[in-house]
Amino acid sequence: MITEADVRYVAGLARLRLEPDELARMTDELAKILAHVDKIGELDLSHVTPLAHVLDVVNVMRQDRELPSLDQEAALRNAPAVTDMSFRVPRMSQR
Amino acid sequence: MIGLDPLRLTAVQAKRLLTGGEVSAAELTSVYLDQIGAVEGRVGAYVLVRADDAARYAARIDSEATAVRGALAGLPTAVKDNMVTEGVATTCASRILSNYVPVYTATAVRRLFDEHVVMLGKTNMDEFAMGSSTENSSVHVTHNPWDLATVPGGSSGGSAAAVAAGEALWALGSDTGGSIRQPAALCGIVGMKPTYGVVSRYGLVAFASSLDQIGPLTRSVSDCALLLRHIAGKDPRDATSVELPAGIELPTAERLDGLRVGVPAEYLGAGVDPGVRSCFESALRLIEGLGGTIEETSLPHTEYALPAYYILAPAEASANLARFDGVRYGHRSEKAEDLIEMYERTRGEGFGPEVKRRIMIGTYALSSGYYDAYYGQAQRVRRLVQEDFLAAFSRFDVLVSPTSPTVAFPIGSRTADPLAMYLSDVCTIPVNLAGLPALSLPCGLSDGLPVGFQLIGPTFSENRLLDVAFALEMAIGFDAVPSFRDARIATPRGGSAGSCSSANEGVCDG
Numbered sequence: 001m002i003t004e005a006d007v008r009y010v011a012g013l014a015r016l017r018l019e020p021d022e023l024a025r026m027t028d029e030l031a032k033i034l035a036h037v038d039k040i041g042e043l044d045l046s047h048v049t050p051l052a053h054v055l056d057v058v059n060v061m062r063q064d065r066e067l068p069s070l071d072q073e074a075a076l077r078n079a080p081a082v083t084d085m086s087f088r089v090p091r092m093s094q095r
Numbered sequence: 096m097i098g099l100d101p102l103r104l105t106a107v108q109a110k111r112l113l114t115g116g117e118v119s120a121a122e123l124t125s126v127y128l129d130q131i132g133a134v135e136g137r138v139g140a141y142v143l144v145r146a147d148d149a150a151r152y153a154a155r156i157d158s159e160a161t162a163v164r165g166a167l168a169g170l171p172t173a174v175k176d177n178m179v180t181e182g183v184a185t186t187c188a189s190r191i192l193s194n195y196v197p198v199y200t201a202t203a204v205r206r207l208f209d210e211h212v213v214m215l216g217k218t219n220m221d222e223f224a225m226g227s228s229t230e231n232s233s234v235h236v237t238h239n240p241w242d243l244a245t246v247p248g249g250s251s252g253g254s255a256a257a258v259a260a261g262e263a264l265w266a267l268g269s270d271t272g273g274s275i276r277q278p279a280a281l282c283g284i285v286g287m288k289p290t291y292g293v294v295s296r297y298g299l300v301a302f303a304s305s306l307d308q309i310g311p312l313t314r315s316v317s318d319c320a321l322l323l324r325h326i327a328g329k330d331p332r333d334a335t336s337v338e339l340p341a342g343i344e345l346p347t348a349e350r351l352d353g354l355r356v357g358v359p360a361e362y363l364g365a366g367v368d369p370g371v372r373s374c375f376e377s378a379l380r381l382i383e384g385l386g387g388t389i390e391e392t393s394l395p396h397t398e399y400a401l402p403a404y405y406i407l408a409p410a411e412a413s414a415n416l417a418r419f420d421g422v423r424y425g426h427r428s429e430k431a432e433d434l435i436e437m438y439e440r441t442r443g444e445g446f447g448p449e450v451k452r453r454i455m456i457g458t459y460a461l462s463s464g465y466y467d468a469y470y471g472q473a474q475r476v477r478r479l480v481q482e483d484f485l486a487a488f489s490r491f492d493v494l495v496s497p498t499s500p501t502v503a504f505p506i507g508s509r510t511a512d513p514l515a516m517y518l519s520d521v522c523t524i525p526v527n528l529a530g531l532p533a534l535s536l537p538c539g540l541s542d543g544l545p546v547g548f549q550l551i552g553p554t555f556s557e558n559r560l561l562d563v564a565f566a567l568e569m570a571i572g573f574d575a576v577p578s579f580r581d582a583r584i585a586t587p588r589g590g591s592a593g594s595c596s597s598a599n600e601g602v603c604d605g
Contacts, residue, residue: 007455014413014458015420015435016451017443026455032514033456037402037469040476050474051481053305053335054291054530055554060334074198078424087422092434 002031099123101130101261102576106170106318107345109264113169120169123264124153124213127171130261131215137579139237140247140257142176143184144216153213165210167325173263175254176217177224177300178204178309183214187300188232189222191419191426191445201298202333203267203309203326210325215263218253222447223416224274224302226250227519230510231449238506239282240577241544245503248278254312255282259577265313265322269299271306272404273498273523276535279312280498280547283537283575285319285564286312290554291530292337294323295330303411304335306404306527316536316564320345323557344558346565352386354563357491361397362522367500370541374595375497378538378548381570382495392491394483396476400525403476405517406460406469407528412450413457419445452513481529488553493563496522498535498547522549532557534564537573539595545575546595 004027011018011026018026072085081088099109099118104126112118128146135141149171156169174180177187179197186192200208208214221231229237229252239247240260247256251268255278258266268275270288279286287310294309301307311322324343330336358379363372379389421427421441428440446454460469487494499519509516526533531551538548548567552560 002459006459010455010459010462013462014454015417015438015442016446016454017439018451019443022448022451026452029452029513030455030459033405033452033517034459036514036517037405037473039402040399040406040472041468043396043399043472043476043479045472045475045479048475048478050471051478052474054481054528055337057292057335057337062331070198075423077198078195080421080425080427089422090431090434090437 002027002034099126101126103314104264105315106264106313106321107315109170110167110321120153120156120213121150123169124149124171124215127215127261127263134240134260134579135262137238137243137581138240138256138260138262139235140218140253140260140262141173141216142186142188142219142234142253145183145214149213149215156211156213167207168211170212171215171264172207172212173215173218173254173257173266174204175220175251175266175268177220177269178267179298179300180204180214180217183217185217185300186234187223188220188234189445189447189450190233191442192424193233193426195424199298202295202330204298206326207267218251218257218266220253221250222450223300223412224250224269224271225412225449225453227273227277227516228504228509229253229278230506231447233447236506239503240579241283242503243579243581244505245544246281246506248281248499248503250274250278251286251312252278255279255284255286258282258284258312258314260579265311265318267309267326268312269307269309270527271302271408272527273520275310275312276523276533276547276549277499277520279535280537280549281503281545283545283573283577284312284314285316285534285536286310287319287323287534288526288532289323289327289557290532292335293327293339293532293557295328295333295336297330297332301415303408304415305411306408316561316568317345319534320561339557340555341558343561346561348562348566349569350386351382351563351566354382354387354493355491356382356387356389357392357487357494358389359394359397359487359494359496360391361394362496364521366518366521367497368502368541370595371497371500371502371546374539374541374546375548377595378567378571379495382567385566385570390491392487392494394487394525396479396483397521397525399476400480400528401517401521403473403480404524404528405456406473407477409453409457410460410470411457413454413461416450416454449513477528480525484525484529484531492552493560494551496549496551498522498549502541502544502546526551530554532560534560536564536568538571539573540575541595
């Protein structure tokens with residue numbers, strides 16, 4: 001059974017801040033959903049090969065050629081903060 | 096121009112009128128912009144209407160020589176807001192992308208632009224395509240034009256409602272677990288999910304990459320074929336895209352002689368509304384009348400498909416949505432002291448409840464110690480689901496079912512229980528797991544609301560599916576249009592429970 005501590009841990013992995021009321025609700029909802037998906041535990045799957053791709057295709061190869069791409073200005077156009085034609089972010093440490 | 100009815104006009108008809116010079120692109124576009132003006136306030140199909148740009152572009156098409164016009168020139172089109180459009184805001188109906196203006200265009204949309212369609216606007220959806228009702232939009236709720244108190248389905252609910260309400264000639268949607276077919280069913284139009292890979296996903300904001308497909312939402316089966324023809328094809332920018340063995344043809348079949356049709360028993364379980372069942376069974380009899388044979392069959396792992404999907408789709412989503420971190424685009428929290436806190440607050444503020452739920456399920460399922468028990472096992476179930484279909488297609492040409500077990504449900508009636516909402520996609524989800532093509536077409540009304548009939552085929556059977564759907568569409572003769580009734584202020588819905596009616600007398604049991 002998933003606990004609130006588990007949910008807090010997973011939220012950390014997902015880099016997702018959950019407010020205290022969200023945490024409680026999420027624990028309850030995840031428990032119900034996980035109980036539902038646990039149904040696949042009924043099956044003996046030991047001899048089944050996982051399906052990674054639905055079509056019978058192989059890796060796609062192409063020439064390593066230089067083609068036009070986004071220019072720097074376009075790539076930065078939606079950035080919340082830009083410095084010296086680069087993405088600017090808050091400092092890394094302080095934890 | 097003489098009285099074009101946006102509730103009835105098909106793209107094939109509109110194309111003929113434009114080519115024959117009987118209507119101009121500007122006149123046609125104004126028909127749809129007028130309809131948007133008249134009903135959008137009640138329907139809410141769009142998150143963005145580009146009235147001026149659309150009118151200006153249509154006028155430009157009219158000024159071009161006929162010889163240089165594209166094959167779809169002047170056809171007013173709506174695009175789901177999870178396909179990026181250069182210079183036109185693309186939000187996925189999410190707060191985290193509320194200020195995002197893409198710098199490139201999705202391949203499927205680009206291919207339509209290359210044929211000179213008029214883009215009317217971007218349509219509402221469940222945030223990041225996660226949902227079955229369009230209630231998970233952060234922008235607004237979309238109302239079903241057949242009954243404004245009900246949902247249009249989802250996640251392509253805005254595209255479906257726009258087409259049904261005559262606010263677009265046709266639309267693009269995307270389907271990860273039924274997100275084209277289910278809203279098409281609930282809104283009384285045609286919707287198709289092609290074989291995985293047939294339409295490029297380049298520029299489709301990724302939800303679950305191994306399941307996502309772009310496809311048409313249209314008023315007729317022929318329109319569906321026409322739109323699919325122009326968006327299909329291999330794209331160097333999507334390595335999972337494939338070329339169809341044969342190009343899409345406009346369907347012509349009138350008879351279905353010798354067609355072997357299987358009805359999976361698992362898709363007609365206890366949850367199917369009597370009225371839906373009645374319409375579905377009436378359509379089965381029409382198939383027999385056209386020369387097809389109907390036989391019950393079984394897809395024995397169906398009950399495991401949903402649990403597998405609700406591991407795989409969230410797992411892929413949790414990885415795909417990691418990119419929304421407040422660095423390169425979209426919302427950024429102003430409250431953070433350091434980088435990690437910025438990520439966490441940005442995502443906490445930017446994502447809605449359903450998206451958070453799926454990120455959490457997916458992250459949990461992929462986390463150390465749980466990967467094999469969840470993701471690995473779900474991939475094995477996916478194999479079994481695909482093998483069920485392969486076995487069925489050794490005996491049948493197509494499989495059929497109701498698209499959705501119910502008609503459109505009241506707004507707010509399923510939001511309290513996420514699991515109940517998930518279970519409504521039982522007939523559509525296995526198709527995505529197996530990567531198969533499937534199409535929904537309207538087969539009647541139950542209590543005044545449309546019922547969808549789903550056709551499922553083997554991989555790359557698009558032309559066959561469209562032909563079968565075309566013959567069935569003619570036989571059903573569905574020609575009802577939405578009434579924009581508002582049950583909140585009008586009398587309760589008419590009709591008796593368990594009945595099916597069609598505008599074409601005698602098609603269904605009363």
